[in-house]
Amino acid sequence: MKLTIERLTALSAQDLIDLGKIWPQQQPAQWQEWLEGDKALFGARFNQRLLGAMKVTLEGERAHLHDLLVRDVTRRRGVGLYLVQDAQRQLPQVAHWQLSTTGLAPRERGEVDNFMRACGFRAQGDSWYK
Numbered sequence: 677m678k679l680t681i682e683r684l685t686a687l688s689a690q691d692l693i694d695l696g697k698i699w700p701q702q703q704p705a706q707w708q709e710w711l712e713g714d715k716a717l718f719g720a721r722f723n724q725r726l727l728g729a730m731k732v733t734l735e736g737e738r739a740h741l742h743d744l745l746v747r748d749v750t751r752r753r754g755v756g757l758y759l760v761q762d763a764q765r766q767l768p769q770v771a772h773w774q775l776s777t778t779g780l781a782p783r784e785r786g787e788v789d790n791f792m793r794a795c796g797f798r799a800q801g802d803s804w805y806k
Contacts, residue, residue: 677723679755681762684710684717691719694726698745716767720746720759728755732763739767741775760795764806773797773806 684691692704699707710717710731720728728746732739746756764773775792777785789799797804 679720679722679727679758681759681766682719682721683763683766684719686711690724691726694719695729698726698729698747699743702743716763718759718763718766720755722750722755728759730759730763732767734767734770737769737771739770739773741773744775756791757795775804776802777804778802 687695687704687707692707695702695704695707707717709715714734716732716734718730718732719726727750728744730744731742733742741760744756744760746759764770775788775797777788780788788804792799792804795806797806799805
């Protein structure tokens, strides 16, 4: 099977289980909010299972990335990079991308910094831009 990046429009029972493993501190109602309007929920799917996901707020030509996370067991395999790159491809109207690191623990911030740099983003204060 091939890894695919999907803009989720509905959540199956399996998606809810998988998202619960990706974001255990969140509830399904929170994910539902990202399926419509000026928001988007992207998932990285392999063998009909979500391995990673991220939320995107859309504001014209700007997009803000939120809660970008890949399950621990599948990290360091390019899933997150492919997720970010394919979301950018699927949203060609977006010219400016941003991810904030405000509120992250120092260890998490280091991981995010390395990852965002690999994705081609540049740091400015507590945010990453592309």
